[in-house]
Amino acid sequence: FPCEVIRNFSIIAHIDHGKSTLADRLLEMTGTIEKKDKGMNKQVLDKLKVERERGITVKAQTASMIHSFGDKKYLLNLIDTPGHVDFAWEVSRSLAACEGALLLVDASQGVQAQSLSVFHAAKDRGLKIIPVLNKIDLPAAQPEVIAAQMQSIFGIDPADVIKISAKSGIGIEDVLRVIIERIPPPQGKIDDPLKAFLFDSSYDRYRGVISLVNIQGGALKKGDKITSCYTRKRYEVVDLGIMYPEETPTTTLLPGQVGYIACNMKESSEAHIGDTLHRVGVPVEPMPGFKPAKAMVYAGVFPVDSNDFLKLEESIKRLTLTDRSVEVMRESSSALGQGCRLGFLGSLHMDVFRQRLEDEYNANVIITAPTVPYKVIWRDGKETFISNPTDFPDVTDSTVQVREIQEPVVKASIIVPQEYLGEMMDLCFTHRGEEIDHRYLDASGSEDARIILTAIIPLGEIVTTFFDRLKSRSSGFASFDYEDAGYRPSKLSKMTFLLNGKPVDALALIVHKSAEDEVGRAWVKKLFKVIPRQLFEVPIQAAVGRRIIARETLKALRADVTAGLYGGHYERKLKHLVNQKEGKKRMKKVGKVDLPQEAFYDILSTK
């Protein structure tokens, strides 16, 4: 396949607008996968169990297909992208390997928050954008109205919009045709020195790292000796091929092609995303690389049974081989024992990782409340980042040399029908939003006009309850996206929870001044509910510095658990004692208070 018959493209869209379904249809129409019952949603590219269950794409996947058009055969390389903001990093990786993108918009829902952000990401990279309206089979579809909307928002000519139903298969031929007609072919030449752009990698227990590459120039064959611009390490290519849609070996990868290579890379850290590979002794100008993914949400992960720590750590290590954007450190807590502190791109990323741990490694885990990285500026001008509440300085103590605390903020965009404007403004206010602004998205002032609302909101507010409230207060109509907006000074302090006067380290939180009372009371109530009564009275308190914010008191348990079981109930008594012994293994002592490890699970897993 010479360059002129190759097309590299991505499908970009807001979540649920139909990327995976369209990908399936394209693969079927080109005979790459077998056609099953019409309308069935196979989602070939969503390989992870969690992706199938949640219907979201987490890891970008790649598939090649061959399509005859006119008198030629074309090689079409599809690079699927995730739809959620947390995975924006994956999106930018995928786009760098393409010349064009299908911008897919749901014809019943119209342009949503992530349609905007992926559109700009593709446009900034200079990609040819093909507008596609999906779900025209739905009774609520308004293709003409939404096409007009795309014109006013993106400047897209309505005549260029392709109207399809990925579910029922309408218009898929048109999509294939415009991919070939409108997307420019890649530019590489076979006589150029080898230049391969590494845009993704995965890990295989037997073959080591498998890298996905896009050949920018030259050709790559089995046995070729290559080297990395980034690490300068040398490798020999042992296997290569295209994703059709599974790995299919070929003899060569030619300019413009997208494929996989295995070259005895042992450590996943050797495959640097954004790296350029070239032939040993024939250096090339490296491609501009990527900014590494930055963890923005941190949480501690502990085994429910502390004996399982090594198993948990091993599972985490293996999972991070396939998800390199997770940061891992060891952490130990007096309440929860040994665990790991993990850094994630966002809270959905965190949920997905937890679910993968549970699905793929059968691990039961306790995850502590999520924290964002705070910046502490000390009186001597030094700055430190703190992502663990335990390390947060006591700002109420005047001998502590803190000049200022700053927190990460984001620029949030919310798209919503105008009738919800008031609710959404209030939502932003109650989450400490600033610079709240709005404008109409649609040109006319029609009744069902929609509004885009923007605000600067602390990231810490977004990783907790914001998204759930956004959905419920807009009856599900609001869509939401955000981008990094740096750091801002803030009045934050550490809240600790005391049992019988002793702080429980795993429960410390960073709280804004305005929320201290509410948060303190809510958590103390929650603790009161799940902590078992002891033989003595136990005060449960929330404190900021020395100040007690809230308190509940657990009454003493009167008598021994076996009291009243004496006499004929011997068997019951025995069983009770055995249960107690079992329980003891999992008991944690905080001060003099016995706490079952499960109590932490209950406290931390309810919102």
Ligand code: GDP
């Ligand atoms: P993704 O999140 O963009 O990958 O979206 P999916 O492909 O998973 O689709 C989201 C939902 O929309 C699924 O329930 C699909 O069955 C449904 N869907 C996708 N395309 C169409 C379509 O053309 N018509 C209708 N009625 N439903 C569709």
Ligand code: MG
């Ligand atoms: Mg999908």
